[in-house]
Amino acid sequence: MNAPAPSETLRELLQGQGPLLFLTGAGVSAESGLATFRGPGGHWEGRNPMELATPEAFASDPLTVWRFYAWRREQAAAAAPNPAHLAIASFQRAREDAALVTQNVDGLHERAGSRRVVRLHGSLWRLRCMRDGEETDDTRADLGPLPPRCACGALLRPGVVWFGEPLPEDALAEATSAARAARVVVVAGTSSLVYPAAGLPRIASDAGAFVVEVNPEPTPLSDLADERIEGPAGVVLPRLVEAAGIPTGRTA
Ligand SMILES: [Zn+2]
Known part of the structure; x- marks a missing residue:
């Protein structure tokens, strides 16, 4: 698939x-x-995930909500990181900054080799106790009888x-400070509609960053x-790696 090349300005930057900040x-x-679960067709077993992914749904029917999440974990485990994930991991390997x-909650960035992932929406691979709020990593393929x-x-x-839930405060604070510090921000694969995450490019821009949008469609951003750069992230981001003069190559 074709996509325009990065500009000379971006190349130099x-x-x-x-x-650098990547926002995905x-x-x-x-x-x-x-599945993105937004827009038409974003359903699971005929149900709208926006009615399942709520504290109210979990309180009234934890089994159904957990069946949805067990399915999402299966889907995520079966999916592989794509060239966009790998490109960002290459940037992170080459540059501490x-x-x-x-x-995203699917863990594909981590599996592509990214360290230092700020997760605004948490992770499918973490479980939280409803009594004390403590979180643990859990990457088992089978969680056993549901709900766990x-x-x-x-x-x-x-x-x-x-x-209806707030974003984790520490992740949001880290994201905001990364946005303020960034010289270049690359926003990929997000419609930028959901606040407060949607405010990050604006914060970066106000602080003087050069903001690049990578998306096949125009967005509010x-x-x-x-x-x-109009095109899929999996095509465009590897070109940014090349433009930056970063050696490619992946780690498992
Ligand atoms: Zn507990």
Whole structure:
């Protein structure tokens, strides 16, 4: 698939000094075949995930909510990181000052080799005790009988942010400071519609960053962006790696 080349300005910025920030959303996961659940057809067993991914749904029917999340874990486990994930991991390997903030919960950035992932919406691979709020990593393919329970006997919930819930404060603070510090921000695969994550490019832009939007479609961010590269992240981001003069190559 074709996509325009990065501009000379962007090329020079990427080859220069100064912190980079990648901000990724559902479109990047969609390129690995994972459903986005927004827009038409984003359903599971005929149900709208926006009615399942809420604290109210979990309180009234934890089993159904957990069946949805068990299915999502299966889908995520079966998916593979795509060239967009790998490109960001290459940036992070090459440069200590390349930050990554994602709205995705599937763990594909981590599996591509990214360290330092700021997860605004949590992770499918973390479970939280409903009694004390403690979170643990859990990457088992099979969680056993649903809904899963903590050793203390309380229900466990997915460690993700549901509709109507605030973003984790520490992740949001880290994302905001990365946005303020960034010299270049690359926003990939997000419609930039959901606040407060949608405010990050604006914060970066106000602080003087060069904002690049990578998306096959225009979004509400397009007017703010200094440069728009129309195309899938999996095509465009590897070109940015090349433009930055970073050696490619992946680690498992
Ligand atoms: Zn517990």
